[in-house]
Amino acid sequence: MNRIEHIGIAVKSLASASEVYEKLLGVGSYKTESVESENVLTAFFKTGENKVELLEATSEDSAIFKFIEKKGEGIHHIAFDVDDIVLEMERLKEEGFILLNETPKLGADNKLVCFVHPKSSHGVLIELCQQIS
Ligand code: ZN
Numbered sequence: 766m767n768r769i770e771h772i773g774i775a776v777k778s779l780a781s782a783s784e785v786y787e788k789l790l791g792v793g794s795y796k797t798e799s800v801e802s803e804n805v806l807t808a809f810f811k812t813g814e815n816k817v818e819l820l821e822a823t824s825e826d827s828a829i830f831k832f833i834e835k836k837g838e839g840i841h842h843i844a845f846d847v848d849d850i851v852l853e854m855e856r857l858k859e860e861g862f863i864l865l866n867e868t869p870k871l872g873a874d875n876k877l878v879c880f881v882h883p884k885s886s887h888g889v890l891i892e893l894c895q896q897i898s
Pocket residue numbers: 771772773818842844892
């Protein structure tokens with residue numbers, strides 16, 4: 766795995782959280798995107814090499830909706846950049862990690878993504894992401 770690609774934060778309202786993060790980071794979001802497969806609306810912020818992704822649920826089926834119901838707003842996942850997501854998924858499966866999707870799916874920000882169950886990684890939901898060139 767390469768560097769941390771971004772940190773995902775679950776929020777109730779993307780509009781109001783975006784205002785706060787804009788003030789906090791001193792930059793506006795460079796991208797807002799709806800991810801149909803996850804029922805979320807996302808906004809990305811970039812500071813230096815680091816990215817923050819804010820996620821708002823667009824339906825009650827969304828994992829973000831369930832997360833906020835259970836735990837409230839806050840850090841939802843840490844995403845790692847990988848060169849070959851399929852190879853990395855195979856490696857993690859062999860190491861005994863539980864993957865939440867069997868095949869890579871299309872995520873936000875032009876990436877193929879896969880999630881690792883937080884049970885496997887001491888309570889932290891891990892996202893693998895591979896840039897689609
Ligand atoms: Zn993410």
